[in-house]
Amino acid sequence: MDFQREYARDLAAWLENFAEELKEGSAKADKDVAEKAEGLLYMLSQRKILDPSFLRQLEKEAEHLYSHYVHRRNAGEQIERKIVQSETARVPVGGHKLPELPYSYGALEPYIDRRIMELHHSKHHQSYVDGLNKAEKELQKQRNNRKFELIKHWKRELAFNGAGHYLHTLFWNAMSPKGGGEPAGALARQINKDFSNFSTFKLQFSEAAKNVEGGGWSVLVWQSQAGRLEILTAEKHQNLSQWDVIPVLPLDVWEHAYYLQYENDRGGYVNNWWNVVNWPWAEARFSKVKDI
Numbered sequence: 652m653d654f655q656r657e658y659a660r661d662l663a664a665w666l667e668n669f670a671e672e673l674k675e676g677s678a679k680a681d682k683d684v685a686e687k688a689e690g691l692l693y694m695l696s697q698r699k700i701l702d703p704s705f706l707r708q709l710e711k712e713a714e715h716l717y718s719h720y721v722h723r724r725n726a727g728e729q730i731e732r733k734i735v736q737s738e739t740a741r742v743p744v745g746g747h748k749l750p751e752l753p754y755s756y757g758a759l760e761p762y763i764d765r766r767i768m769e770l771h772h773s774k775h776h777q778s779y780v781d782g783l784n785k786a787e788k789e790l791q792k793q794r795n796n797r798k799f800e801l802i803k804h805w806k807r808e809l810a811f812n813g814a815g816h817y818l819h820t821l822f823w824n825a826m827s828p829k830g831g832g833e834p835a836g837a838l839a840r841q842i843n844k845d846f847s848n849f850s851t852f853k854l855q856f857s858e859a860a861k862n863v864e865g866g867g868w869s870v871l872v873w874q875s876q877a878g879r880l881e882i883l884t885a886e887k888h889q890n891l892s893q894w895d896v897i898p899v900l901p902l903d904v905w906e907h908a909y910y911l912q913y914e915n916d917r918g919g920y921v922n923n924w925w926n927v928v929n930w931p932w933a934e935a936r937f938s939k940v941k942d943i
């Protein structure tokens with residue numbers, strides 16, 4: 652029941668944001684969609700018993716509304732800027748490619764030199780792409796043989812090169828020759844809510860970036876459980892994560908999760924853990940994130 656309530660709360664929050672966002676636009680069609688989203692929200696708020704079939708139906712209608720809206724918006728709008736393609740494309744194992752920059756190497760001058768952009772993109776980013784492809788293929792080979800040799804090494808390679816590739820792909824899109832200024836819309840509202848104002852956000856982001864030890868990143872992130880924006884830093888960037896992923900199924904293997912019962916037998920704990928996995932929860936979570 653808790654899960655259904657949580658699910659309904661998430662759905663309500665999504666509908667509310669969607670409607671709010673649409674009402675900002677001037678198009679009548681947007682306002683109509685906003686009204687429909689509010690209608691679904693009203694139905695949800697009036698419902699006494701949150702049974703799964705009702706929630707599924709409501710989610711389906713919300714999805715339908717959203718895809719209709721996206722379709723209409725894309726059809727009616729000229730896309731102003733080329734978005735790096737591999738940010739959203741589905742990529743086969745070992746099939747990552749260096750994305751084209753959405754502008755020329757010299758386009759960010761005088762703030763970022765042409766030579767830096769050229770080396771950064773064509774050499775550094777390329778080596779992450781090559782390393783990621785190699786790690787993915789190697790791991791696929793091991794899956795096929797059901798024999799995971801050097802798993803620690805390949806997981807490290809996967810994280811290091813995957814984080815490098817995904818973060819750089821986001822980074823190229825995060826800059827533009829027409830950039831600068833301040834954000835607008837929902838992002839601006841959320842920044843004001845979570846950081847008081849834009850100038851405090853900018854100060855915290857800059858201080859975080861300046862204080863990363865060694866190489867790394869400063870990243871504005873959305874904390875989906877807390878519903879807040881936060882700034883995190885990634886020293887180096889690998890630490891066994893790829894920074895463009897959304898956890899679907901976590902397993903805690905810190906000693907505090909098993910030691911009292913299993914002592915040093917982590918393997919026994921891992922094997923038994925499969926008996927308590929909540930697949931419906933993971934399925935529901937996956938269905939929400941798979942199109943991001």
Ligand SMILES: [Fe+2]
Nearest residue numbers: 771775776819
């Ligand atoms: Fe870089």
